[in-house]
Amino acid sequence: MPRTALITAGAGGIGLAIARKFAAEGTRVHVLDIDEAALARATATEGITGSRADAADAPALRAAVEVAIAALGGLDVLINNVGIAGPTAPVAEYPLDAWQKVIDVNLTGTFVASAAAIPHLRKSQQGSIVIMSSLAGRFGYPNRSAYSATKWGLVGLAKTMAMELGPDGITCNAILPGAVAGERIDAVLRGRAEANGTTPEDERRGALRNQSVQRFVDPDEIAALAWFLASPAARSISGQIFPIDGDSRAAV
Ligand SMILES: NC(=O)c1ccc[n+]([C@@H]2O[C@H](COP(=O)([O-])OP(=O)(O)OC[C@H]3O[C@@H](n4cnc5c(N)ncnc54)[C@H](O)[C@@H]3O)[C@@H](O)[C@H]2O)c1
Numbered sequence: 001m002p003r004t005a006l007i008t009a010g011a012g013g014i015g016l017a018i019a020r021k022f023a024a025e026g027t028r029v030h031v032l033d034i035d036e037a038a039l040a041r042a043t044a045t046e047g048i049t050g051s052r053a054d055a056a057d058a059p060a061l062r063a064a065v066e067v068a069i070a071a072l073g074g075l076d077v078l079i080n081n082v083g084i085a086g087p088t089a090p091v092a093e094y095p096l097d098a099w100q101k102v103i104d105v106n107l108t109g110t111f112v113a114s115a116a117a118i119p120h121l122r123k124s125q126q127g128s129i130v131i132m133s134s135l136a137g138r139f140g141y142p143n144r145s146a147y148s149a150t151k152w153g154l155v156g157l158a159k160t161m162a163m164e165l166g167p168d169g170i171t172c173n174a175i176l177p178g179a180v181a182g183e184r185i186d187a188v189l190r191g192r193a194e195a196n197g198t199t200p201e202d203e204r205r206g207a208l209r210n211q212s213v214q215r216f217v218d219p220d221e222i223a224a225l226a227w228f229l230a231s232p233a234a235r236s237i238s239g240q241i242f243p244i245d246g247d248s249r250a251a252v
Contacts, residue, residue, distance in 0.1 A: 001025060001026065001027065001231065001232070002022070002027050002076035002077045002126055002128070002230050002231075003027060003028060003074075003076055004027065004028050004029075004030075004069075004072040004073065004074055004075050004076050004077070005019075005022045005027050005028070005029045005030070005075075005076065005077035005078075005079060005230070006029075006030050006031075006032070006065065006068055006069065006072065006075055006077070006078050006079070006113075006117065007019050007022075007029060007030070007031045007032070007079040007081055008031075008032050008033075008053075008055055008061075008079065008080055008081050008082040008109065008110075008113050009031075009032070009033055009034075009055065009081045009082035009083070010029070010030075010031025010032060010033060010042065010050070010079070010081060011031050011033035011035055011038035011039045011041070011042040011050060012033065012035065012038045012042070013180075013182075013184075013219065014081060014132065014177065014180065014219045014222050014223070015031065015033075015079070015081040015082075016031070016038075016042055016219075017219035017220055017222065017223040018079055018081065018222070018223040018226045018227075019031050019042060019045070019048050020045060020048070020223070021220070021223035021224065021226070021227050022047075022077070022223075022226075022227060022230075023045055023046065023047030023048050024047075025227060026047070027047070027076075027077070028047060028049075028072055029047060029048045029049070030048075030049045030050060030051070030068040030069075030071065030072055031043070031048060031049075031050040032050070032051060032052075032053040032055075032061070032064055032065070032068065032082075032113075033050060033052065033053070034052065034053070034054045034055070036052055039051070039052060049068075049071065049072075051064055051067065051068060052064075053065075055082040055104075055105045055109030055112075055113070056101060056104040056105045056108075056109065058104075058108060058109075058112045061109060061112050061113060061116075062112050062113075062115075062116045065112075065113050065116040065117055066116060069116075069117065069120045074120060074123060074124065075117055075120040075121055075124060075127075076121070076124045076126050076127060076128070076230070077127075077128050077129075077130070077230045078113065078114065078117040078121065078128075078129045078130070079129075079130045079132070079226060080109075080110040080113055080114060080129065080130065080131045080132060080154075081132045082105060082106070082109050082110070082113075082132075083105065083106045083132055083134070083147075083150070083151075084101070084102060084105045084106065084147075085102075085144065085147050086098050086099070086101065086102040086144065086146045086147050088143045088144065089143055090142070090143055090145075091145050094145055094146065098146065099145075099146045102146035102147060102150055103146065103149075103150060106146075106147070106150035106151070106153075106154065107150045107153050107154065107157070110131060110154060110157060111157065114129060114157075114161060117129070118165065118170075121165070121168075121170050122165075122168050122170065124170075125169070126169075126230075126232065126235070127165070127168070127169060127170035127171070128170060128171045128172070128173075128229060128230045128234075129158075129161060129165075129170065129171070129172040129173075130172075130173055130174075130175060130226050130229050130230065131154050131155075131157065131158045131172070131173070131174045131175070132154075132174075132175055132177070133151045133152075133154045133155055133158070133174040133175065133176045133241065134147070134148075134151040134176055134177060134251070135176055135177065135178045135179075135243065135245050135248050135251045136148040136151045136152075136251040137151030137152050137154060137155050137174070137176050137241070138152075138155075138176060138241070138243065139248075139250055139251045140251070141251040144251075148251070151176075154174060155174050155176075155241055158172050158173060158174040158239070158241070159172075159239045162238040162239030162240075163239065166238055166239075169235075171229070171234065171235065171237060171238035172238055172239065173229050173234075173237060173238060173239070173240050173241070173242060174240070174241045174242065175222060175225055175226060175229075175241075175242050175244060176241055176242060176243040176244065176245065177217050177222050177243075177244050177245060178211065178216070178217055178243070178244065178245025178246055178248045179207060179216045179217065179245070179248075179252075180216060180217050180218075180219055180222070181215070181216035181217060181218050181219075182216075182219065185207075185216055186200070189203040189204055189207070206252075207252055208246075210248050210249050210250045210252050211245065211246035211247060211248045211249070212246060212247035213246030213247055214246070215246060216246075217244055217245060217246065221244060222244055225242060225244055229242070
């Protein structure tokens with residue numbers, strides 16, 4: 001089982017669920033995050049340490065990855081979880097600076113953390129990289145062009161790193177979650193209900209119409225998948241995408 005793991009944006013949401021799963025299984029986990037208060041809460045769990053890093057700041061992120069791996073004493077697993085949604089606007093009206101920010105965090109942040117971690121993963125007997133893409137990494141996503149473009153880009157990065165690193169025994173896979181249960185989707189549904197003059201329950205039914213399985217994904221289920229992909233049972237699984245979205249037919 002992996003002894004050490006580094007998780008970007010690991011102090012909240014899906015990243016924290018993954019951090020807690022790995023820590024519960026006995027892996028020593030370090031989380032990087034931009035939010036100091038969230039870091040303080042996350043590191044209250046035994047087995048989880050953390051430090052501040054803004055994934056949009058490439059030199060700072062690279063340095064934080066190096067310091068974290070030194071503190072962990074090596075690295076078996078890198079979970080590239082960081083990702084921001086960006087604004088909601090059609091391409092013709094999408095602000096260039098917002099486009100650039102989403103690219104910087106989602107795509108360049110993952111590239112930078114991976115590049116810094118790879119020399120250390122090469123020294124591991126069980127190295128693996130997991131990249132958090134999205135349902136928007138296999139469908140178009142109207143009004144979220146930057147998000148969708150980066151999430152497709154991450155699939156290309158995952159497949160390329162799988163090919164480059166396979167000979168060193170390092171696996172690389174992408175997880176593509178659909179809508180995740182929790183406060184974020186609840187707020188989205190409340191906002192849509194207000195805009196459309198409907199109820200949140202109507203909006204929930206509407207969103208689930210695009211899925212076969214009639215429920216949103218639990219972060220713990222994504223954590224369990226990440227844990228499996230980093231486990232010895234998955235040593236031959238690499239370069240693959242893993243949708244976890246109730247068989248969704250669109251990003252909505
Ligand atoms: N929540 C969903 O419905 C969903 C669906 C599909 C994919 N995803 C992907 O899963 C990943 C995690 O999503 P989430 O919903 O848990 O995220 P979230 O919005 O809950 O944020 C998780 C953490 O990211 C940190 N963060 C934000 N910007 C950062 C930055 N620039 N540098 C470092 N840390 C930063 C936050 O402080 C927070 O602790 C993302 O890549 C997201 O695109 C989420």
